[in-house]
Amino acid sequence: MNQLGVRWTAEQVLALAPDAASARAGSRLGTAVPWSDAGYDGTGALWGLCRGSGTRPYRTAVDLTGPGAAAKCSCPSRKFPCKHALGLLLLWVSDDPVVVRETAPADWAAEWLDARRERAAARGSAEEEPGAASVAPAARTADPEAARRRAERREARISAGAAELEQRLADLLRGGLAAAEHAGYGMWEETAARMVDAQAPGLASRVRELGALPASGPGWPVRLLEECALLHLLDEAWLGRARLPSALATTVRTRVGLPSSPGGPALRDRWQVLAQYDQADSRVATRRIWLYGQDRGRTALVLSFGAAGRAPEVSLPVGLAVDAVLLPHGGAGQLRATLGEQFVPPFPASGTPPGGSVTDAVEAYGRALREDPWLESWPVVLAAVIPAMTNDGWQLADKDGRSALPLAPRALGRPGLWKLVALSGGGPLDVFAELTPQGLLPLTAWSPGSPAPTPLT
Amino acid sequence: MTGPGPQPAPAVPATPTWEDLVTSALLGTDRRPPATGTGAGSGPGTGAGTGTEAASGPAPDAGRRARSGPPKEPPLALLDAAALxxxxxxxxxxxxxxxxxxxxxxxxxRPALPPAARRRLAQLLADRAAPAQAAGRRGSAPDLTELLPQWLAAANLRRFQAPPALLPALLDAARARTDLRPQALQFAGTRGLWLARLNPQWKFALRGTAGGTTLPDIRDAEAVRNLWEEGLFAERVGLLGAVRAADPSAARTLLASTWQSERAEDRLMFLDSLRAELSAADEDFLEHALADRSRNVRSVAAELLSALPASAFAARMAARATSCVGLDRTGDGGIVVEAPHECDAAMQRDGIVAKPPTGRGERSWWLGQLVESAPLPAWRARLGGRTAEDIVALPVSDGWQEELHAAWCRAAIRQGDAQWARALLGPPALPPDSGPGTASLAERAKLLAALPDEERAGWVAAFVSAHGLSEAFQLLGVCVVPWSRTLGRAVVDALDIARDAGSYPWSFSGVMGLAERCLDPGEADRLAVLTTTPDEAEGAAPGAGGYWSEAFQRLVGTLRLRAAMRAELDGTAPEGTAP
Known part of the structure; x- marks a missing residue:
């Protein structure tokens, strides 16, 4: 059809919503009534006037060319995108006749769209010039010497923190984990706060997770010992990082919580979106986007963050693909990458990524652990697996019915489980999942009966 | 352990064992030092011959450090080993x-939904998951949850298959709203039922209401008999209903086969399911049930029999009732009533309740029951060959009119007699209190249900035109959807009048909601002119104009949405307008 390819689905639009309330408010506005002068053109611009409670209608414009959908609205909402932008997108995906195909955007929308695209173009050309890219960071950090000293101070703080954590772990083990069952969260929270003071957020979050384990049901001492041991391993690795191979040392730095940055050579590919889902804690929403390079067969993880009521900026709904450059981050066994330049707007992906058996999946996981023992999960595509119910919960079994992998306990309470089962109807389907030590977390399914992938998150 | 399923490979021979480590960790190294104690021997780097790839990870590095340093404290040595x-x-x-x-x-x-219809369903179901909006202003956007039942009915009519990925949300919706269940389960189909069996939360779907899908093929006599004799109560009710729908007399035979051994509560429920497809063939069985041990069973049997005007029961009732009511030969030709003096055993056997509720006289109570159960055609012969209209118009002596007319209303409702219903409703323009029959709106709504669809809509339209909307809600509720053109216009005009009269729209929120769901979507364009905010008229409620225009906007929006939903299901929705 147009440069945008196939229209999005309503689910894809609703995935943009910063929270459930916005999604709800947005779908209420996804009807023709409050809208006027709405239109779209072939270049990914969408605009319209939405009558609200005031006298002047809100001017809403959406640009679909960037990563996800950028939106601008004259409403006072601090949510992003606001309900008007969501409503307009829903109207567009439902082919409502009120959204008219035009050759050029309305003037007021064109102003914003042009400015935005110029900025994007300027950014793009700056990246192409090798000189420009290196100038920019230097301009930001006025004094490289001071920056180096700051980094050294931080490393020293982290080292002190790691040493303190070692001491605390030793004390814990000396007294026995049984005592931890009665200590409650308080002890862990306090230790986690110490790690935050030591500027080691990676250590802090691991410590905080330890706090939940004593209440995690039967077998908790095993899980607690495992996690304590891995934390200890991380402490030791940090303190001895000078003697580690450099890739591993980078992984350790990332795990401890130092910011990671794109380092590897840029990879251009047709990246198929395997999954996109958000994890929110009290302060920040993290969007995880799994991409699969259709030409080179590489899997990558793009993270996007959104603070305080804003949805993470990048949105790549499942079912699309982007022709784009990814900049991989360094470190052994790390899949993280930063999304670089996109060459055309996202287009619908075709086909299922190549998958393997459950045995292939555990082998891949084992190999990945060799690179990064602190690995929490590893992305796997399981081809032709069938959900099966056991006394302990659900599993995904190979089609021959011999081998299976259990679903992780936290996958069992999610609505995605039932979607997966419903889609299978007892027959085989392809599933993209994260494999964790506790089992699989299914994220996306491709069933033979339905043309588009179904997100399970 | 690491989750319920994946089993660790057989332990690699290394000391100490994992179990030792867990025990030491749990009790504390002070109390129970790890088996190999401290020192280099337990360092993870010594995991030579582990054979696993893990050995090439960072663990050896940590181990080397351990080896090269001084002997470690026991807790740290234990952690080293545990990490490995x-x-x-x-x-x-x-x-x-x-x-x-x-x-x-x-x-x-069944064929899959057109893509646009599938998106719409996802949206309707997603909106349902949201908590209901706070009461009060409803805004100008349509209420999607109210449209789900219509959507499901329309999809079922066109025999579409439910998209598997939406089945969980659909079943959740049906679980929360019983009124959705029949349509939702029909739409969910075999895959829905298959899914419901796997999740205890969706047990409701298995109660045999799903178009007979959990039930055996009702043509399979043996399977039917087995389920009837061994099934759970709910399954049996479902089975009986399904058989009754296909073959009424087979259902009666089935019920009769075990009637004697059923419990009283079950007999009551089973008997009630004969209400569907009731015919003269059921008379003998019902007559038999009049002698039941349980009073409730007897009264249901009597009620069912009274709906069969040709039955012997009806004849007995007609004889009793007509003996109490007759023409006044002496005076003005009105009706005289002589209520029964006793309620004998035969009357009680026929379901007449002897003891009146508190505050009612015995004789009028008995009379009411007799007239209610007597076949209405009997009155024509009794009252000089008059039509229902004429009979209703006759004066009734001694203040019996209210009692007698109320009983006739109940009889007309029970027997579904359109002629009597029409007579008792009277002309729609008459003020409700002064008409014949009953002033109760609920009763009138039931009487209306006995009229043919078109006549009913016409009557309600005339009623709305004459009396406005304040009392029309229940009457509108019994009209067929979508409303006929006459009815729709009458309602819209009445809303327009209410707006001009300066009242607030939420006084009519019930009717507005009905109109959103029931008006013909084709009316949307005609209504669009009402969505503008008029200048504030003098004496109008402040701000009402704005609220009205908002309410009309929602009405028009909902109608357009319904039209769009229908077009999507028909596959006639514009799909991609770009080149």
Missing amino acids: HTVRRRAALLPAAAGPALPVAPPDP
Whole structure:
């Protein structure tokens, strides 16, 4: 059809919503009534006037060319995108006749769209010039010497923190984990706060997770010992990082919580979106986007963050693909990458990524652990697996019915489980999942009966 | 352990064992030092011959450090060893044995939804998951949850298959709203039922209401008999209903086969399911049930029999009732009433309740029951060959009119007699209190249900035109959807009048909601002019104009949405307008 390819689905639009309330408010506005002068053109611009409670209608414009959908609205909402932008997108995906195909955007929308695209173009050309890219960071950090000293101070703080954590772990083990069952969260929270003071957020979050384990049901001492041991391993690795191979040392730095940055050579590919889902804690929403390079067969993880009521900026709904450059981050066994330049707007992906058996999946996981023992999960595509119910919960079994992998306990309470089962109807389907030590977390399914992938998150 | 399924590979011979480590960790190294004590021997780097890939990870580096340094404290040595074990255990995970395979869902031959309709359903179901909006202003956007029942009915009419990925949301919706269940379950189809069996939360779907899908093929006599004799109560009710729908007399025979051994409450429920497809063929069985041990069973049997005007029961009732009511030969030709003096055993056997509720006289109570159960055609012969209209118009002596007319109303409702219903409703323009029959709106709504669809809509339209909307809600509720053109216009005009009269729209929110769901979507364009905010008229409620225009906007929006939903299901929605 147009440069945008196939229209999005309503689910894809609703995935943009910063929270459930916005999604709800947005779908209420996804009807023709409050809208006027709405239109779209072939270049990914969408605009319209939405009558609200005031006298002047809100001017809403959406640009679909960037990563996800950028939106601008004259409403006072601090949510992003606001309900008007969501409503307009829903109207567009439902082919409502009120959204008219035009050759050029309305003037007021064109102003914003042009400015935005110029900025994007300027950014793009700056990246192409090798000189420009290196100038920019230097301009930001006025004094490289001071920056180096700051980094050294931080490393020293982290080292002190790691040493303190070692001491605390030793004390814990000396007294026995049984005592931890009665200590409650308080002890862990306090230790986690110490790690935050030591500027080691990676250590802090691991410590905080330890706090939940004593209440995690039967077998908790095993899980607690495992996690304590891995934390200890991380402490030791940090303190001895000078003697580690450099890739591993980078992984350790990332795990401890130092910011990671794109380092590897840029990879251009047709990246198929395997999954996109958000994890929110009290302060920040993290969007995880799994991409699969259709030409080179590489899997990558793009993270996007959104603070305080804003949805993470990048949105790549499942079912699309982007022709784009990814900049991989360094470190052994790390899949993280930063999304670089996109060459055309996202287009619908075709086909299922190549998958393997459950045995292939555990082998891949084992190999990945060799690179990064602190690995929490590893992305796997399981081809032709069938959900099966056991006394302990659900599993995904190979089609021959011999081998299976259990679903992780936290996958069992999610609505995605039932979607997966419903889609299978007892027959085989392809599933993209994260494999964790506790089992699989299914994220996306491709069933033979339905043309588009179904997100399970 | 690492989850329920993947089993660790057989432990690699290394000391100390994982179990030792866990025990030491749990009790504390002070109390129970790890088996190999402190020192280099326990360092993870010594995991030579582990054979797992983990050995090439960072663990050896940590181990080397341990080896090269001074002997470690026991807790740290234990952690070293535990780290090695942990990584090794995780890296050596093996797939678990697969559990028993699920039965494969039966194929669903219905065609898939058009893409636009599928998106719409996803949206309707997503909106449902949201908590209901706070009461009060409803805004100008349509209420999607109210449209789900219509959507499902329309999709079922066109025999579409439910998209499997939306089945969980659909079943959740049906679980929360019983009124959705029949349509939702029909739409969910065989795959929906297959899914519901796997999740205890969706047990409701298995109660045999799903178009007979859990039930055996009702043509399979043996399977029917087996389920009837061994099934659970709910299954049996479902089975009886299904058989009754297909073959009324087979259902009666089925019920009769075990009637004697059923419990009284069950007899009551089973008897009630004969209400569907009731015919003269059921008379003998019902007559038999009049002698039942349970009073409730007797009264249901009597009620059912009274709906069969040709039955012997009806004849007995007619004889009793007509003996109490006759023409006044002496005076003005009105009706005289002589209420029964006693309620004898035969009357009680025929379901007449002897003891009146508190505050009612015995004789009028008995009279009411007799007239209610007597076949209405009997009155024509009794009252000089008059039509229902004429009979209703006759004066009734001694203040019996209210009692007698109320009983006739109940009889007309029970027997579904359109002629009597029409007579008792009277002309729609008459003020409700002064008409014949009953002033109760609920009763009138039931009387209306006995009229043919078109006549009913016409009557309600005339009523609305004459009396406005304040009392029309219940009457509108019994009209067929979408409303006829006459009815729709009458309602819209009445709303327009209410707006001009300066009242607030929420006084009419019930009717507005009905109109959104029931008006013909084709009316949307005609209504669009009402959505503008008029200048504030003098004496109008402040701000009412704005609220009215908002309410009309929602009305028009909902109608357009319904039209769009229909077009999507028909596959006539514009699909992609671009080149």
